Amino acid sequence: MNARAHQVTVFEVIKETADAVTLVLDVPQAVQAKFIYSPGQFLTLRIPSEQEGRGGSVARCYSLSSSPHSEDRPAVTVKRTAGGYASNWICDNVAVDTVLTVLEPSGSFVPRSLDADVLLCAAGSGITPVVSIAKSILTAGSGDVALFYANRDRESVIFAWVLDELAASFPGRLTIVDWMEEDQGLPGSADIAALARPFANRDVYICGPAGFTATTRTALAQLAVPPSRIRNEEYRSLEVDPFAEPEVRVASSPKAGRTAAPGAHTATIEFEGETYDIDWPKNEPLLDVLLAKGLDVPYVCRESACGTCVCSVRSGRTRMLLNESLIDEELDRGLTLACQTVPEADGVHIAFDQD
Ligand SMILES: Cc1cc2nc3c(=O)[nH]c(=O)nc-3n(C[C@H](O)[C@H](O)[C@H](O)COP(=O)(O)OP(=O)(O)OC[C@H]3O[C@@H](n4cnc5c(N)ncnc54)[C@H](O)[C@@H]3O)c2cc1C
Structure with missing residues (x-):
């Protein structure tokens, strides 16, 4: 387990x-x-x-x-x-x-600061992380919150009473724009752009079905909101079972000297206070290599979406096969997802402690 x-x-x-x-x-x-x-x-x-x-x-x-x-x-x-x-x-x-x-x-669907103003966009059960962010900013930070919340009908609105209470407690800081599909139809990008325009200079957090996320992103592009200020959480079911013994997808790599085995690059990995010199096969994601070595690296989805296996490249060249969770600012800081990262040269140094 x-x-x-x-x-x-x-x-x-x-x-x-x-x-x-x-x-x-x-x-x-x-x-x-x-x-x-x-x-x-x-x-x-x-x-x-x-x-x-x-x-x-x-x-x-x-x-x-x-x-x-x-x-x-x-x-x-x-x-x-x-x-x-x-x-x-x-x-x-x-x-x-x-x-x-x-x-x-x-997960990395987390506000940069509780003191910054945000625009939150949620549809249906996508309200779940969004209401946590709203409550946190309003009760523990100084940011203002604008919430665009789309639902199929009135009966399906989750947290209506929580939002009513927050609106009453923080009248100057919380703006809620409800969208009811039974009355207004599905929101289009022009609708969302019109509602989001007054808040277009804020960080934006989107959570909802794929169609809602795509439409909201189109609206934000119309408002010239840079992608680096947009984060979204995509709901989908896991393909893997992170509770099971990790599926080892690569042959265990022997501890290397400073010369890599054929088809591999040398790398140094810092994890839980220990330093490991490894042979890193060129096309194998780091997570797979470390799991094969028996290291208990945190992961959930192994598909780049959840951000659990994030680590930081201290030096050397790597690339990600897929990235669905890190934004540009995090990439600029050297963050990478172990489940998608492969080496491009010898001498890569990666740390799981991001400080
Ligand atoms: C980071 C993250 C956060 C999430 N947070 C929430 C949350 O707060 N609240 C929430 O409700 N959900 C959340 N989800 C979604 C949740 O994890 C599940 O995906 C969701 O509950 C559906 O799971 P399920 O097992 O009920 O459906 P599944 O059994 O996985 O089915 C999903 C869909 O696929 C269809 N399907 C299933 N099997 C097949 C098949 N063999 N062939 C064709 N179609 C099939 C089903 O009919 C259904 O429409 C989150 C997901 C992620 C990744």
Whole structure:
């Protein structure tokens, strides 16, 4: 079992709408330090499954809807996906005192600062990380928050009462623009551009279905918002099971001297206070190489989307095969995703401690 997996007990189940529940979690004292999180991050839940080929469980990510700044216990909010396995299992089976196996928080959909003004764009269950960011900025920071929130109909609006309370408590700092598809149809890029225009100089955080994200990005491009100020969280189901023993995709690399084996580059890796000199096969992602060496490197999706395996290139040349989570500013700081990074020359130095 993944060393970052822990058992937590469900403290409370809150029915938010006919299709969505919030699970408030009781994290044991002994691991509370590992569950310190930033607004916008997510947990990964292990869901039992008897289905053939599922290996006894599936893993799914759920954003934390609680704020680490104003709530004692972490909470996730899950909306049923039509025909989906895990979301329906959670809504039908999880109750107070259910024990869940959960990975420590991760993710990079996190505000740069709680003191900066932001534009938040959410559709449907995409409100989950967004409400955590809004609560955190309003209660613990000094930034102003504009929220564009699209929903199919009034019955499906998650956190309507939370947003009403925030609006009443922070009247000068929170602007909410609701979009109701049953009345207005799907929002188009011109609609979103018109609503976003007064806030176009802010950092933007988008969470919702792929179509909503694409339309919002088009709107922001019309307003000339630089991509480096836009972050989005894409909801999708994991292909891999991060709770299982990691699938080793490369042959274990022997500890090298300073001369690389054929087809590999030399590299130095800093991880958890230790330094490793490795042979890094030219086409193998760093995460795969380190897992093959038995290092317990944090990861969730292995597809570049979640940002869990982020590390920093201190020197040397590398490239990423795919990048769906790091923005330009982070790339400029040398950050890279271990699950997608391959070497381009000898002498690469990478550290998992980003300070
Ligand atoms: C970082 C992150 C944060 C997230 N946060 C949240 C959150 O806060 N709240 C939330 O509700 N969700 C969130 N999600 C989404 C969540 O992880 C799941 O993807 C979602 O709950 C659906 O999972 P499921 O098992 O119910 O559906 P799945 O079983 O994975 O099915 C998903 C879709 O695929 C279809 N499907 C399934 N199997 C097949 C097949 N064999 N062939 C064809 N189609 C198929 C289903 O019909 C369904 O439409 C998040 C995802 C990520 C990556």
